[in-house]
Amino acid sequence: MLRKQLRPAIALTLLLCVITGLVYPGIVTGLARVLFPHQADGSLITSAKGEAIGSELIGQPFAKPEYFHPRPSAAGNGYDDTLSAGTNLGPTSAKLADTLIAQAVDSAVKNEGAVKGKIPSDMVTSSASGLDPHISPATAFLQVARVARARHADSSAVRALVDKHVEGRQFGFFGEPRVNVLLLNLAVDSAFGAPKALPSVK
DSSP states (O other): OHHHHHHHHHHHHHHHHHIIIIIHHHHHHHHHHHHOHHHHTTOEEEOTTSOEEEETTSOOOOOSTTSOOOOOOSSTTTTOGGGOOOOOOOTTOHHIIIIIHHHHHHHHHHHHOOOTTOSOGGGTSOOSSSOOOEEOHHHHHHTHHHHHHHHTOOHHHHHHHHHHTEEOOBTTTBSOOEEEHHHHHHHHHHHHOOOOOOOOOO
16 A cells, blocks of 8 residues: 555656756756847856956945945845845844944945935845845936046046946836946946056055
């Protein structure tokens, strides 16, 4: 009796393992590589030399004043993709309001000339994944003056680059307009030249 029950159970388990673990992933991966090769390979951005610079889908840390900065990340130091997570702090959390957001607000006021009470929320809060590669247009425009000043460039030219990189809602109604920070910074480097590295101190 037990043998009659175990045999079909084991056979069904092995069959499902093959279907869901090999056949289905293989078909999906094959179709993705044929229909969406760029996305299937991670939406990587490469240099003229063919070297991977980053991904359109994962944020990167930019701290220099010459670059547009991404939103804060809760994924460790430097947008660590192995630590993808949010802060898990709710809107009533004193630590979130008094520490993390307060520090980000003070930084926005000091570095961007922002006015308290008029700072875009994504400039002072991290995303749920901690790896969001986008910022809102409002956050990007708020950084134009700093980037232009650091690069000795015309602010209207920098603002034009931001305007050019504003992505609309997906399919016209999903999500909000956004700006990919990595693509924008690459465009800034292309337009004004990459910042020169400071000489090392021995």
